[in-house]
Amino acid sequence: MSAVLWPLTGRIAAVLDTANGTDGTETALRLLKVVEEAGEASAAYIGVTGQNPRKGVTHNRHDVAQELCDVIIAAAVALHSFTTAPAAVLDAKLYAAARRLNAQEGNPQ
16 A cells, blocks of 8 residues: 555545534545545546547546546445544455455465
């Protein structure tokens, strides 16, 4: 993970906490922001494929990558609403995924 991710998203979460509070509505809106950003990534990919004949090709792979980065940032900001140790929570999840992958590949490490 980027060394900047957790300090910066922590600052973003703190600014949002100060501006909007931390009640259930704010938490829900932070989750919805992740969904919004995922929708933008999906729309960009549709633009890459030219699937919409009315619009044609409107995006490129770089656009999709940028939108996916927005999803990651929004998810990291939202994660701060659910734990005081978001980096540790994500690390644990990544290690669990690695264990499953290793087991699937026949490598028990």
